[in-house]
Amino acid sequence: MVVLSALSLILWLFIVPMGMGFLIQRILPQTKKTIGITFLCGYLVSFAVFEVIGIWCMIKIPYGAFHKCSIVFASVQGVLAIIGYAGKIWDIQREYIKDSNIFYLMFPGDERAKPEAIISPRTDVRVMKFQYSRESMIYWGLFGAILAFQLVMAVIKAPFDGDDSYYVVESLLAQQTDVMNTILPYTGSSTSLDLRHAMAVFPLWIAFIARMSGIHATIVSHTIMPLLILPLIYLIYLEIGRILFGARQDMLPIYMIFISLMTMFGNTSIYTPETFLMMRTWQGKAMVANFVLPFVFWLFLWMFDDCRKPGFLWKEETKGGLRSIRNSTWILLFLLNMASGIMSSMGIIFGTALAGLLSLLLLIYTRDFRIIIKAVLAVIPTGVYLLMYKFLA
Secondary structure (H helix, E strand, O other): OHHHHHHHHHHHHHHHHHHHHHHHHOOOOHHHOOHHHHHHHHHHHHHHHHHHHHHHHHHHOOOOHHHHHHHHHHHHHHHHHHHHHHHHHHHHHHHOOOOOOHHHHHOHHHOEOOHHHHHOOOOOHHHOEOOOOHHHHHHHHHHHHHHHHHHHHHHHOOOOOOOHHHHHHHHHHHHHHOOOOOEOOOOOOEOOOOHHHHOOOHHHHHHHHHHHHOOOHHHHHHHHHHHHHHHHHHHHHHHHHHHHHOOOHHHHHHHHHHHHHHHHOOOOOOOOHHHHHHHOOOOHHHHHHHHHHHHHHHHHHHHHHHHOOOHHHHHHHOOOOOHHHHOHHHHHHHHHHHHHHHHOHHHHHHHHHHHHHHHHHHHHHHOOOHHHHHHHHHOHHHHHHHHHHHHHO
């Protein structure tokens, strides 16, 4: 039973999201097709898809809603993952004659610059991964040790929070009674749909993982989620650092050590993002502060960085300037706005407001008025959520 539960967790938390990430990888620039970004994109799709399916089942199905939601969501995820893996296998078979390195064919953004490529005047090594020195590798090892310490402490010192009486119980009720926000966690009595909490279905996504793995929802929330979400958050900060440091990639591990120490010692009040991340990891509010908002910053740093690249390098990354690849950041922002609704009602407002502010700065910087259209299209999910709040209240 334990082995089956572990295999189920590996399937639904790693294999399936990676398959969905391969779907998004096809529209990413060459340098962004890394294993980390692919994994992040997979979860972005997972959260976005569950928001749509979860809310529809919650509103339209009166009895056994969560059971039906789980079946539909598992099927959609499975189909998307299979398509993603099939597309990647097709690409590998097509490109295998040119390069026999399977890993770099799967994640070309992780490719290292070879000595002959560095010497050749025809190669732009900026599209290849940085080669770290021995000193930098020691710093990476130190960061890995800090991260491992945080993960261990998050499990063995799993803190209790007062909000668990609502959010964790919602996950447990969905797992055990097949309801979706129609039983009041505090009393166990039936209740009408509470829109303030009902639209944020992250506890139900956790309940889906609990049901598919056969593990109690409380254990999934307090033990499994920190092991997943903490590395996921650090992946976002890692990609932010890659852009901020530019040619000084040797400083990246030091930056990650600084970020991890700030996370460990950020408990200066009960309201800091660090406190939420380390002590309330499984709650949607923690995901808004530590997943949604940093993700928005990363996407716009990516856009600003692309504006500064030479034309020939930009065309090389986008396969000659394909429209889908040039607009990949806006597509990811659209999915992020879909996914932000799964976390909290605050994520819908704050994530969109931050995206609007950064879009204005990007407009001023580039003087490209097409940004207005792209920004409006990217926040369409937010408008849909607000209309639902208005008409379902």
